[in-house]
Amino acid sequence: MTLExxxxxxxxxxxxxxxxxxNRRDGLLRTLDALGKQELKPxxxxxxxxxxxxxDDTVALVRAYxxxxxxxxxxxxxxxxxxxxxxxxxxxxxxxxxxxxxDIEAAPTLVRxxxxxxxxxxxxxxxxxxxxxxxxxxxxxxxxALRGWWEDMFQNMAQPGHRFTYADLLSxxxxxxxxxxxxxxxxxxxxxxxxxxxxxxxLIHAGGQLQFAREAMGWHHERTDIxxxxxxxxxxxxxxxxxxxxxPELRPGLVFSVLWKNRTPPxxxxxxxxxxxxSSRLVCYAAxxxxxxxxxxxxxxxxxxxFLEQCRLRHIWRLLLNALMAxxxxxxxxxxxxxxxxxxxFLKPVTVPGGADTEMVDLAEGIAAAEARINRTRxxxxxxxxxxxxxxxxxALPGAEGLRGIHLRAALATTLAETYGNIAEQYNGxxx
Amino acid sequence: MSYEVLDVDLAELxxxxxxxxxxTSEQDGAFVLIRxxxxxxxxxxxxxxxxxxxxxxxxxxxxxxxxxGARVRARVQAELNWSDAPxxxxxxxxxxxxxxxxxxxxxxxxxHALTRLQGDGYExxxxxxxxxxxxxxxxxxxFAPHVRYVREDTPGLNAARNRALRxxxxxxxxxxxxxxxxxxxxxVNLARNFDDPRVLCVTGLVMPRELETxxxxxxxxxxxxxxxxTRRVFAGPLVxxxxxxxxxxxxxxxxxxxLPDLVGDFDEALDAGTPTRSGGxxxxxxxxxxxxxxxxxxxxxxxxxxxxxxMEELIDTFYGYGVGVYAxxxxxxxxxxxxxxxxxxxxxxxxxxxPELACxxxxxxxxxxxxxxxxxLRGCLAGPWAYLxxxxxxxxRAT
Numbered sequence: 001m002t003l004e005x006x007x008x009x010x011x012x013x014x015x016x017x018x019x020x021x022x023n024r025r026d027g028l029l030r031t032l033d034a035l036g037k038q039e040l041k042p043x044x045x046x047x048x049x050x051x052x053x054x055x056d057d058t059v060a061l062v063r064a065y066x067x068x069x070x071x072x073x074x075x076x077x078x079x080x081x082x083x084x085x086x087x088x089x090x091x092x093x094x095x096x097x098x099x100x101x102x103d104i105e106a107a108p109t110l111v112r113x114x115x116x117x118x119x120x121x122x123x124x125x126x127x128x129x130x131x132x133x134x135x136x137x138x139x140x141x142x143x144x145a146l147r148g149w150w151e152d153m154f155q156n157m158a159q160p161g162h163r164f165t166y167a168d169l170l171s172x173x174x175x176x177x178x179x180x181x182x183x184x185x186x187x188x189x190x191x192x193x194x195x196x197x198x199x200x201x202x203l204i205h206a207g208g209q210l211q212f213a214r215e216a217m218g219w220h221h222e223r224t225d226i227x228x229x230x231x232x233x234x235x236x237x238x239x240x241x242x243x244x245x246x247x248p249e250l251r252p253g254l255v256f257s258v259l260w261k262n263r264t265p266p267x268x269x270x271x272x273x274x275x276x277x278x279s280s281r282l283v284c285y286a287a288x289x290x291x292x293x294x295x296x297x298x299x300x301x302x303x304x305x306x307f308l309e310q311c312r313l314r315h316i317w318r319l320l321l322n323a324l325m326a327x328x329x330x331x332x333x334x335x336x337x338x339x340x341x342x343x344x345x346f347l348k349p350v351t352v353p354g355g356a357d358t359e360m361v362d363l364a365e366g367i368a369a370a371e372a373r374i375n376r377t378r379x380x381x382x383x384x385x386x387x388x389x390x391x392x393x394x395x396a397l398p399g400a401e402g403l404r405g406i407h408l409r410a411a412l413a414t415t416l417a418e419t420y421g422n423i424a425e426q427y428n429g430x431x432x
Numbered sequence: 433m434s435y436e437v438l439d440v441d442l443a444e445l446x447x448x449x450x451x452x453x454x455x456t457s458e459q460d461g462a463f464v465l466i467r468x469x470x471x472x473x474x475x476x477x478x479x480x481x482x483x484x485x486x487x488x489x490x491x492x493x494x495x496x497x498x499x500x501g502a503r504v505r506a507r508v509q510a511e512l513n514w515s516d517a518p519x520x521x522x523x524x525x526x527x528x529x530x531x532x533x534x535x536x537x538x539x540x541x542x543x544h545a546l547t548r549l550q551g552d553g554y555e556x557x558x559x560x561x562x563x564x565x566x567x568x569x570x571x572x573x574x575f576a577p578h579v580r581y582v583r584e585d586t587p588g589l590n591a592a593r594n595r596a597l598r599x600x601x602x603x604x605x606x607x608x609x610x611x612x613x614x615x616x617x618x619x620v621n622l623a624r625n626f627d628d629p630r631v632l633c634v635t636g637l638v639m640p641r642e643l644e645t646x647x648x649x650x651x652x653x654x655x656x657x658x659x660x661x662t663r664r665v666f667a668g669p670l671v672x673x674x675x676x677x678x679x680x681x682x683x684x685x686x687x688x689x690x691l692p693d694l695v696g697d698f699d700e701a702l703d704a705g706t707p708t709r710s711g712g713x714x715x716x717x718x719x720x721x722x723x724x725x726x727x728x729x730x731x732x733x734x735x736x737x738x739x740x741x742x743m744e745e746l747i748d749t750f751y752g753y754g755v756g757v758y759a760x761x762x763x764x765x766x767x768x769x770x771x772x773x774x775x776x777x778x779x780x781x782x783x784x785x786x787p788e789l790a791c792x793x794x795x796x797x798x799x800x801x802x803x804x805x806x807x808x809l810r811g812c813l814a815g816p817w818a819y820l821x822x823x824x825x826x827x828x829r830a831t
Contacts, residue, residue: 144723
């Protein structure tokens with residue numbers, strides 16, 4: 001790892017932008033250009049690019065780049081983004097670290113928004129920025145679905161009552177205090193995928209306060225296509241087993257548990273659900289018992305997807321896409337759990353030592369009082385009553401932040417609105 | 433047949449206060465839009481007997497029951513300071529466009545309503561489509577300088593819509609029919625839904641302005657514009673783009689000005705003023721969803737539509753609706769390869785149109801009257817050819 005000398009300065013920059021990159025010199029160039037147009041004065045931040053085993057001219061490009069801000073280029077042998085980010089973080093003395101991916105074109109407000117949110121927060125503040133998707137080139141069902149997935153995620157995070165979980169930590173655009181980052185030991189370099197989820201878990205466990213800042217925005221030049229997505233599924237399956245082994249309480253929420261449940265159609269489900277369940281069972285079986293044949297069929301089925309799209313058979317297209325994704329995900333799972341018996345054992349419910357503390361909330365005391373209490377105690381789960389009547393509950397969610405008053409309010413206003421409203425009317429003796 | 437149209441906000445009633453309904457001797461009852469703290473939660477037809485009943489508070493109880501779950505939800509959300517919809521934007525950079533032709537009195541009423549809109553930074557635009565006289569121009573002059581006038585000679589509502597999109601000076605274009613009058617909050621409630629970059633179109637709730645004639649009542653009973661009282665998001669990747677029926681009505685919709693760049697122009701072979709009579713809005717809803725974008729239905733954006741008053745006009749409207757649906761389906765089939773319109777057409781025929789026709793022929797009450805059902809079917813038969821003719825005409829105009 002070679003280090004470029006930093007400029008002599010009186011005080012270190014307030015925030016360091018750390019960009020791991022691997023053979024994407026054009027995107028990186030765009031990213032560096034966008035960082036040159038920040039509202040925040042260039043003296044206040046610095047940029048550290050970590051070239052992770054780059055075989056193109058990335059390093060030469062960065063070293064020759066005339067940036068208005070301090071720019072450092074580190075080189076490392078191909079070791080993955082986790083190592084690259086850790087090394088980038090080591091190379092700066094800035095108290096705030098902003099991790100940015102090389103396909104993000106920062107809006108002029110990005111760095112300032114992160115810094116402001118971090119300054120008005122405390123040590124535990126983690127700020128996640130917004131990444132609107134730029135779909136370059138073809139449209140098509142997959143690209144629309146992909147953008148939908150991203151935007152839904154940000155829309156959820158932007159909701160006032162959103163309960164942050166480990167999976168909300170997106171390594172493409174987030175900031176954290178350097179002290180907290182190093183207290184936790186940085187990213188886990190053993191993981192090649194979902195290393196951000198893993199860090200997210202440890203952050204939340206250590207009391208990290210995740211928040212979403214829409215102004216901390218960058219355009220995401222998303223180039224993932226179906227094939228890249230399918231390849232990645234295998235990595236994700238493998239990574240999720242590592243996560244599940246290390247943190248057993250996360251298992252019910254990880255994708256393999258969901259896929260496992262999909263094998264049974266919901267009661268009263270129609271033809272579509274039965275087809276879906278049948279295909280879920282088929283791909284799970286094939287991945288474990290007959291991967292050779294499964295792989296061959298998956299490769300043949302791939303062009304069938306394009307044909308279905310041409311024929312405007314959207315629902316079947318989606319069924320097949322989900323089946324292919326699930327298949328490659330299971331293939332990744334088999335690297336960690338070779339047989340179905342292993343999987344069965346793995347999926348057995350795990351009791352969390354110490355049990356989750358469930359707080360009882362009585363709405364008769366008033367919602368404001370209840371909210372204040374929850375904000376103080378931050379319980380893992382709450383059970384809500386109105387006097388003697390049961391209203392509902394907010395169950396414990398592994399890997400999620402402790403509950404806050406706003407979560408109670410959100411639940412009462414949405415999922416529990418009619419139950420709560422009807423009970424409240426009974427108690428008040430009248431409608432309205 | 434005629435009904436009094438009422439707009440009742442249950443939250444504004446004092447405890448134990450009854451809802452006062454006074455009918456003239458000709459009216460058969462009342463049609464009520466039920467709100468809670470300005471939020472629409474339900475609607476109800478009340479007949480004369482139900483209103484005049486001896487029971488104290490009977491009308492109010494019926495209204496509360498009629499709105500049921502939606503009212504409770506609205507009440508709880510008002511108490512908790514919560515909304516299902518995004519917050520009201522500080523500014524409303526919207527061009528409000530009325531596409532109109534030779535309806536000066538309706539236009540004047542609509543413009544009066546539009547000048548009372550809440551919002552900051554919007555502009556008003558009237559697109560006069562293929563006019564015979566300068567009546568529209570004269571009405572717009574009465575409102576000068578607040579309303580811009582533009583004349584579009586290519587006949588057709590979609591041609592007028594495309595012109596509005598080209599002439600607009602703001603990022604969002606809201607379309608209001610010349611026979612509709614929006615509530616003052618209509619504009620801000622449409623505009624607030626455009627934060628999500630996937631949203632290309634927002635539709636609102638359309639209620640009847642008056643129910644003074646039998647044909648107006650029939651229209652409201654059998655093919656109302658309203659799509660319910662719950663805010664819904666139709667996300668292109670997740671829904672069947674041909675299922676446009678629940679999405680809303682073109683009589684009250686807003687789109688991004690960049691719509692043509694993303695999914696193309698409104699098809700000028702479709703909708704009023706062309707042989708295809710209607711369907712221009714449905715086809716655009718389909719195209720937005722097919723391209724993977726979203727449409728939001730926001731029932732808090734309320735406008736009041738004056739339905740056609742005479743039976744002749746109503747039969748003509750049902751005919752035009754049949755033509756429009758089959759015309760837009762023809763376009764989907766021919767231009768987009770959507771062979772599933774054949775499934776939709778047969779489903780509509782077999783599961784709805786034929787049973788309705790049979791019931792109407794047998795004189796069963798409660799369903800569509802025979803002349804209307806027949807008119808719609810005749811329209812469907814004429815639809816595909818109407819589209820081909822209209823399309824050819826449009827191509828000839830272009831060359």
